[in-house]
Amino acid sequence: MLTTDVGKERWTAWEVIDTIFPYDTKAYVRAFNDRGVVLVWSRLPSHQLIELLTGRLTRAHRLVELDDASPARLRDIIVSARRVLRDLKEVSVESRIRGNYLEVSEEELSRILMDKLGLIGGEVKLVVEVVWDVAGISLRTVRSDNSLRLI
Numbered sequence: 001m002l003t004t005d006v007g008k009e010r011w012t013a014w015e016v017i018d019t020i021f022p023y024d025t026k027a028y029v030r031a032f033n034d035r036g037v038v039l040v041w042s043r044l045p046s047h048q049l050i051e052l053l054t055g056r057l058t059r060a061h062r063l064v065e066l067d068d069a070s071p072a073r074l075r076d077i078i079v080s081a082r083r084v085l086r087d088l089k090e091v092s093v094e095s096r097i098r099g100n101y102l103e104v105s106e107e108e109l110s111r112i113l114m115d116k117l118g119l120i121g122g123e124v125k126l127v128v129e130v131v132w133d134v135a136g137i138s139l140r141t142v143r144s145d146n147s148l149r150l151i
Contacts, residue, residue, distance in 0.1 A: 001064040001129060001136055006036040008059045013038050019056045020049065030134075035098055037131050041069070064129065066136035072102045077109075077135045078116050081126055084137050090122030091139075099132035 004012040009031035020027050020042055028041040038060075042049050046065045053063060070080035085091060093110040102109065109128060113119070119126070129136040 001066055001131065002038050002040065002053070002057070002060045003036050003062045003064075004038060004057075004059045005061075006034055009033055009036065009038055012057060012059050015057050015059075016040055016053060019052050020044065023048075023052065032098070032131055035131070037098060039069075039131060039134060039136070064136070065138060066129065067138045069134060069136045072130050072133045072135045074102070074104070074109075074112065077128065077130075077137070078113065080135065080137050081113060081117055081128070084139050085117065085119075085126060088124060088139075089118060089120055091117075091119045091124045091126050092121045093119065093126045093128065095128045095130070097130040099130070101133045102130050102135075 002012070010033070013029045013031040016029050016038060017027065024042045024044050026043060030039045032038070050063055050065065053060070067084045068080045070076040093113045095106040095109040097106050097109065104112070113126065113128065123141055125140045127138045127140055
């Protein structure tokens with residue numbers, strides 16, 4: 001997932017496709033117009049994808065690596081979260097929702113996931129990014145400077 005200026009999603013999506021298509025002809029990019037978000041699906045290893053995109057995109061602000069993605073339905077998000085968590089329980093949840101497809105608030109989603117997955121909180125965070133009808137999930141650790149790092 002990457003963020004861009006609102007209104008520049010299509011431009012950024014074309015830059016992404018132009019950059020990664022020679023390496024992955026099956027890549028898929030979805031721009032969310034007027035939301036400032038572009039989702040990228042690729043078979044390339046995440047580090048290679050980020051390396052390719054980092055120096056090439058002119059309007060991207062932030063690249064977010066996601067461990068798994070699912071439809072933005074509660075039951076699918078729970079299944080996806082279980083895949084990412086494996087057996088971890090000392091995990092906190094941080095949710096971000098863009099759009100109203102899911103029909104729950106960020107706080108409600110975090111609480112529901114904590115309850116349904118039996119999580120007890122901790123320094124590891126399950127980050128759930130819902131963008132309209134797609135949910136992306138990643139597992140991160142909190143660093144001493146309060147920033148998140150992919151694990």
